[in-house]
Amino acid sequence: MKLRTVYELAVKKGMMDDLRSRDVIVKTLSDSRKDYKKAKGIDKKTFDKARLTNPYADTRILAGSGEEEVKNVLVGIDVEVAEILMADRLREQGVKIDLIIGHHPEGKALTQLHEVMKIQSSLWEKLGLSKKVAEGIMKERIEEVARNLAPVNCTRAEDAAKILGIPFMCIHTAADNCVTNYLQKLFDKKKPKDLKGVLNLLKAIPEYQEGMRHNVGPSILIGDEKSAAGKIFVDMTGGTSGPSNLYPRLSQVGVGTVVGMHCKESSYKIAKTEYINYVIAGHMASDTLGLNLVFDFIEKKEKLNFIECSGFKRTRRK
Numbered sequence: 376m377k378l379r380t381v382y383e384l385a386v387k388k389g390m391m392d393d394l395r396s397r398d399v400i401v402k403t404l405s406d407s408r409k410d411y412k413k414a415k416g417i418d419k420k421t422f423d424k425a426r427l428t429n430p431y432a433d434t435r436i437l438a439g440s441g442e443e444e445v446k447n448v449l450v451g452i453d454v455e456v457a458e459i460l461m462a463d464r465l466r467e468q469g470v471k472i473d474l475i476i477g478h479h480p481e482g483k484a485l486t487q488l489h490e491v492m493k494i495q496s497s498l499w500e501k502l503g504l505s506k507k508v509a510e511g512i513m514k515e516r517i518e519e520v521a522r523n524l525a526p527v528n529c530t531r532a533e534d535a536a537k538i539l540g541i542p543f544m545c546i547h548t549a550a551d552n553c554v555t556n557y558l559q560k561l562f563d564k565k566k567p568k569d570l571k572g573v574l575n576l577l578k579a580i581p582e583y584q585e586g587m588r589h590n591v592g593p594s595i596l597i598g599d600e601k602s603a604a605g606k607i608f609v610d611m612t613g614g615t616s617g618p619s620n621l622y623p624r625l626s627q628v629g630v631g632t633v634v635g636m637h638c639k640e641s642s643y644k645i646a647k648t649e650y651i652n653y654v655i656a657g658h659m660a661s662d663t664l665g666l667n668l669v670f671d672f673i674e675k676k677e678k679l680n681f682i683e684c685s686g687f688k689r690t691r692r693k
Contacts, residue, residue: 376677378474378542379441386429388672389549392556393430394612395497403430423483431548432487433480433614437533439542447471450670451685452478452662458685459535459543465682466541472682475536477545478662482533484545488614489520491548495613499621502608503628516618550665551612557668558634558656559609571600573607573632573654581690582667586660596638598652605631605652611661622646636661659686667692 393400407426414422425435447470449462454477462472480488496509504512536543558577567573577583577593586592595602608630610617619641625633632652646653667690673679674691681689 376445376673376679377441378436378439378443378445378544380676381445381474381476381673382434382436382441382544384673384676385546385549385669386431386434388669389431389434389546389552391672392552392668393494394501394552394556394559395494399497400430404428423487432490433484433547434545434549435480435482435484436542436544437482437484438536439474439544443473443542445473445542445679447680447682448474448476449682449684450476450666450687450689451683452659452666452687453685454479454481454543454545455532456535459532459539459541461684462541463539470682471680472541474542474544476666477532477543477685478547478550478666478687480545480547481543482530482545484547485527485529486524488524488547489517491614492517492520492617493613494548494552495610495617498613499624502625502630504624508624512618512621512624520615546666546669548612548614550662550669552665553668554661554665555609555612557664558611559607562607562609562634567604567607569600569604570595570598570602570632570652570654573604573634574600577634577654577656580664582660582664582688583657585663585688585690586657589659591657591659593657594655596643596653596655597647598632598654602652603631605629607632607634609633610635611656611665616642619645622649622651625649626651663687663690 411422449472451458454475462475466472496513499509500506574593583593606629610633616639622645626649634654634656636658671692
C-alpha cells in the first residue's frame with residue numbers, strides 16, 4: 376500500500392465518522408477551493424493544497440512523497456524527535472520501518488490546529504445551542520490557541536524525519552472523530568442511567584482496560600457512581616480543549632454528563648458549579664481507540680505490520 380493511500384483512507388474514515396452534517400464538511404472544502412482560486416503570487420505558490428480534499432488541517436503527510444510503499448509502520452501517540460531517532464536506531468538494528476505515524480500533530484499540521492476547533496461549535500449546535508452563541512463562545516478560544524501556537528518551533532520532528540529519510544505523517548482530528556462517534560453511539564444506544572453505568576461501558580473497551588493497567592483508566596471527575604447520567608455529550612474532537620465558559624450553556628440545553636479525554640482546571644471549576652457530571656475516559660486510551668478505528672478501516676484494504684510506541688497499542692476489531 377502506498378503512503379498516499381494510507382493518508383487518504385485515514386481522511387476518508389475521519390469524514391465518515393464526523394458528527395457534523397455532510398453539508399458542513401462540503402462547505403469547508405468548498406471554501407478552501409475558493410481561497411485557492413483567489414490566491415495569487417506567493418500566496419498561491421505556498422498554499423497548502425491538502426486543504427482542497429482534506430477538511431482536517433491537523434492530519435497531514437509531513438515527510439515523504441506519498442509514493443512510498445508501506446508495510447511496516449511505527450505508531451505512537453506523540454511522535455517527536457526522540458521517536459524519529461528511535462525509528463532510525465531500530466532500522467540500524469534491522470527492523471523494517473516504512474512509515475512513522477503520530478497522532479498529535481507536528482509541523483504544518485500543528486500550526487493549523489486552531490482551524491479544526493470550529494468542529495466543536497458545530498457539535499454544540501446539534502445539542503441545541505444557536506449558531507451565533509456556539510461560534511461566539513468558540514471565537515475567543517480559537518484566537519487564544521492560534522496565538523499560543525505562533526511561537527512554536529513546529530518543524531523539529533518533521534525536519535528530523537526528512538533528514539533521516541523516513542516517511543512521517545500524523546492523524547489527529549480524523550482519529551478523534553472516530554473515537555467521538557464510537558462512544559457517542561455507544562452511550563446513545565445503551566443509555567446508562569448513572570455514572571457507574573458510564574464507567575462500566577468504558578471499562579469493557581480494550582483500550583480503556585489497557586489504560587487501567589497503567590493507572591490512567593476511566594474515572595469520575597465530577598459526580599459519583601450513583602449520579603444520574605442524563606443526556607451524555609462525548610467531547611473528544613475539535614483539535615484541543617474548548618472554552619471554559621461553554622459549560623453554563625451545556626447545562627441550559629440539558630446536558631447531564633460530559634465524557635472527555637481530560638479536563639483543564641478552569642473547565643472543571645465551572646462545570647462543577649453548573650452541576651454537570653464529568654467522566655474522564657483517559658487521554659492516551661481515547662487517542663489509541665481513535666487510531667485503532669482508523670487502522671481497522673485502512674486494513675480492510677491491506678494488512679500492515681505495527682510497531683507500537685509512545686502510548687499506542689494496536690487492538691483490532693472484527
